[in-house]
Amino acid sequence: MAFKIFLTGVTGLVAGDVLYVLAKKYPAFEYAALVRSESSATRVREAYPDVRVVLGSVDDSDLLSREAAWADLVLHAADASDHEGAARAIAAGLVEGHSVSRPGYWLHTGGTGILTYFDTVENRLGQPSDLIFDDLDGVETLTSFPDEAFHRNVDKIVLECGTVHAGTVRTAIICPPTIYGDGRGPVSGRSRQCYEMAKFILTKGHVPIIGTGLATMNNVHIQDLTQAYILLLEAALASSDSKELWGARGYHVTSTGEHVWGPLARTMAAKARELGLLKDNGEIKEYQMGKEEALETAGFEAISWGLNSRCKGRRLNRFLGWKAEHPSLNDEIPGILTSEAKSELLVRVAMDSR
Template structure:
């Protein structure tokens, strides 16, 4: 039986362990299931040394996402692959993982693939409708409207990689069970061995703390979903434990296995104002004068802080209900608004302002 074999020993292949998402998942997973056999893809020897120091029982695999043969071989070995290293945009890596899982598994011994996508895919409609820094009332739904999410236009951000995963999980449904985990804006301190910092909200905090600007894109009314890193990790853990049980529920895996992990929603302009006010209240703004609202367009935002700043003018709204219905997943950790002081404090420490 798959269940008994998986309990005896599970070979888990992980990419992105030095990063924010996979690092946090590994932290929880190795504590809850210390007897499993883990392999982690790491790109540099210096990072590998740190991973070995923290996780001496994890088998470190040196390589990159461009090492297709390596990825294929490791995916064939693994019972479960969690892919979170530039997962949503590296098509070659996704194809190698798919090939390895198909080659290494069978109907009697299926492989599982937890692929990390991203709700940036939903910003496609802002692009085609030439909307930037403006609100949108388009809200997706991963439960009743999952077919919309799995058939977005090919030009949409991340869509090329989503298609590789969906094809693998449908054409080879008997041997490979796939689930796309689609996080929105992530916040909170990670517990990984190297990277503990997210990007969008933390880059905003950096701008406020160092430039005293309150960045407002357009009207400031663009809206995105969000999730606490620890709630996101719990979503992965629930899916992993479903795999341990040999779960084959078509509402979780394959053609309908598209899980948006959103637990809250924020308006970018309002978040910037809240951050600035809280930074002043906490005494984190050095020098004279108050913060000032600074309006900018797409090009200026990109020059300020790359795509993270551009995202402050984009809409990405989706109700994540599928995992709640299938596995009981729900928010248990502080909201983004409650976490603002922590974001500011951690960024101030990183910038050596504290």
């Protein structure tokens, strides 16, 4: 019997890239993908004719539960870290549809935004921090953040499912930091934080600096992130019940690099000038930005340019040999700028043709 996988978020960056790899590596698997609109469903079907498209949204609890019960493994990436209802529905379906003899696996997409808690609670923006978490020796800290921490409400649902029902449901929370690189999904392959920064530099002609510009975050290339999902999926294929991968300790930060936001913005601006992507190739000035203006610029992505989120992602390396194999964020800056410049040009052309 073919291994069955239910995915949410395939029209986005993360699940879209994972599906790209899975469909090539495991074409005999049965795949079902949650897709919200018929227009996006058409693109998914064109790219993957053998994938069963499930029309619906993360608000459709009965649908999510039914598909989770059907699947051997659920990969949840559509608004996964913040939608409580979807997490509860998936948990209910996995519990209902699985047993000790046929356990269900849940790869849940969280995020290292939870690590910004201390900046938030101290109302600190754009300041440096020496606080570094560790998902190997310090995993209990990551799984016991205060309830008001970002993503914590959903983390608790997944962790409870994977501990209370450990015999039948094996959960792993994958926490990506800032993602960069081109995704290979059927609809969207664009990340947000660094790309919104590049867009701001190219369109506004300013280097965005929040506070001192010394807030620090981790990062990961999308294809390295995808490999983390693949390794965990392959552990599921091997019927792994390792307590270091699943359940109470199944909390995996996929960090392979680190950047400081202010210097990153300055490097982007310098490279944009070098590539001739700035209007009139003029001088570009630093622009001090506060919280409200950041929100208006690019939502939380811009706020994050002033937040610290630092963690040593060692757990997947220790137990599954996961490591960085793709270019660093600094190496990808020319590609980020070029893709954003092309996108802006296409938008202008489309507007001029109206």
